[in-house]
Amino acid sequence: MFAGIEAGGTKFVCVVGDGPDAIARTARIPVRDPASTLADAIGFLRRARADGLTFESIGIGSFGPVELREQHPRFGQITTTPKPGWAWTDVRTPFLEFGVPVGFDNDVNAAALAEGRWGAAQGLSDFVYLTIGTGIGGGVVANGQLLHGMGHPEIGHIAVPRMPGDDFAGWCPFHGDCFEGMGAGPAIERRFGPRAEALEGADAVRAADLAGFYLAAGVRALVYVLAVERVVVGGGLGMMPGVLEAARRHLADQMHSYAVQPEHSGEQFIAAAGLGGLAGPAGTLLLAQIALATRSHTEVSS
Numbered sequence: 181m182f183a184g185i186e187a188g189g190t191k192f193v194c195v196v197g198d199g200p201d202a203i204a205r206t207a208r209i210p211v212r213d214p215a216s217t218l219a220d221a222i223g224f225l226r227r228a229r230a231d232g233l234t235f236e237s238i239g240i241g242s243f244g245p246v247e248l249r250e251q252h253p254r255f256g257q258i259t260t261t262p263k264p265g266w267a268w269t270d271v272r273t274p275f276l277e278f279g280v281p282v283g284f285d286n287d288v289n290a291a292a293l294a295e296g297r298w299g300a301a302q303g304l305s306d307f308v309y310l311t312i313g314t315g316i317g318g319g320v321v322a323n324g325q326l327l328h329g330m331g332h333p334e335i336g337h338i339a340v341p342r343m344p345g346d347d348f349a350g351w352c353p354f355h356g357d358c359f360e361g362m363g364a365g366p367a368i369e370r371r372f373g374p375r376a377e378a379l380e381g382a383d384a385v386r387a388a389d390l391a392g393f394y395l396a397a398g399v400r401a402l403v404y405v406l407a408v409e410r411v412v413v414g415g416g417l418g419m420m421p422g423v424l425e426a427a428r429r430h431l432a433d434q435m436h437s438y439a440v441q442p443e444h445s446g447e448q449f450i451a452a453a454g455l456g457g458l459a460g461p462a463g464t465l466l467l468a469q470i471a472l473a474t475r476s477h478t479e480v481s482s
């Protein structure tokens with residue numbers, strides 16, 4: 181078995197298990213300050229181990245931005261988050277006390293891995309997982325591996341074209357009218373009032389169309405930059421009725437027939453996530469597996 185910590189911005193989900201259908205123990209820890217939140221997560225793993233639930237490695241999928249470069253002095257840290265008290269928090273080192281490999285990545289990348297193994301992107305080597313809720317996050321799998329680099333992709337903050345007639349200023353504190361600023365849940369709420377999921381009638385249709393337009397704009401960029409085989413969409417707003425249908429319709433418009441493949445207009449090209457809230461925790465178990473495999477490889481070769 182493996183251990184996983186999905187370190188989200190509002191709660192940590194801790195699991196010991198082998199996959200989404202094989203979770204032996206789980207706990208949800210509300211996020212407070214870093215020290216007490218991390219102490220609770222470590223306490224969960226200590227108790228699991230004391231109760232005989234052994235785990236071979238640990239995977240941590242953290243809210244970000246995070247430093248993922250292993251040689252970097254800040255590897256394993258949450259970096260410039262506006263979340264009070266959490267900037268420059270080392271969320272990886274405390275877990276080294278268990279004496280097993282500790283894999284570390286961001287939470288959306290963990291969820292992307294899980295959708296690839298068990299969810300809506302099974303069998304694909306090039307896809308993106310997008311979560312559209314209070315923000316927009318995206319994990320990229322390219323050539324069968326998570327795409328890292330100097331940091332990690334920040335798909336929620338790419339520039340998007342404005343929907344004709346849409347004069348909303350955008351709410352991203354950094355960029356105003358970026359993808360997240362125009363197309364995440366708060367952008368819909370600020371235009372319409374109540375939460376998008378609570379809208380009814382014509383407002384619900386307009387909100388879904390608007391969210392779908394901006395989702396399509398993001399997807400178009402992913403098509404042209406990454407040549408993705410599929411975009412898997414989760415999150416509260418992403419799962420709202422009508423949003424994916426609108427996105428498929430708008431994507432066809434926005435690509436203007438350039439480099440369009442028949443698959444782009446298929447039901448599965450912009451696909452609903454398959455694992456729901458389990459994607460993140462299950463993905464941390466895959467991060468643990470990767471950490472174990474990587475260490476074994478190092479030991480064999482050295």
Ligand code: ZN
Pocket residue numbers: 336337352353354355356358359360361
């Ligand atoms: Zn932004």
